[in-house]
Amino acid sequence: MHAHIPDAVTVAAPATYRCDDYVLYRDPERFWLGKAGHTVVCRVDAVVPFSSSEFCYSLVRLDTSARITSARARYMRLLPPADAMHDIDTAPLDTGAADMAPAAVAWLIAQSTTASRRPDLPRT
Numbered sequence: 001m002h003a004h005i006p007d008a009v010t011v012a013a014p015a016t017y018r019c020d021d022y023v024l025y026r027d028p029e030r031f032w033l034g035k036a037g038h039t040v041v042c043r044v045d046a047v048v049p050f051s052s053s054e055f056c057y058s059l060v061r062l063d064t065s066a067r068i069t070s071a072r073a074r075y076m077r078l079l080p081p082a083d084a085m086h087d088i089d090t091a092p093l094d095t096g097a098a099d100m101a102p103a104a105v106a107w108l109i110a111q112s113t114t115a116s117r118r119p120d121l122p123r124t
Contacts, residue, residue, distance in 0.1 A: 015076075016047075019046065021079075022042070022043055022078075022081075023042055023076045024039060025040055025059055025071055026039045027040075027068075027075070042060060043059065043062060044057050044059060045060045045067070091104035
């Protein structure tokens, strides 16, 4: 009889983030202590290389503009631009603005104002 050996748990490898990336950051201390507000949306402000070939990050919280220093990649997840722009990319164009998300309406308004004017000629 063969003993069943469970498969190894798949863990996402720490990624390398760039300045101005938007990430979801989980404060490990607050999380393990069960404190509220342990997961926040941030913007990467700086990348700090260490001699161990690991990077730490300086983050800016979007909700309070507070800084988080020495954030480690294993507690961060990238927030893809495609997800943020999904409502605009999939907005129905034949049902009118009432059924569209506000971001989609704003984008369409911005596009219509720039599309209806002649492009400026480059200055010489």
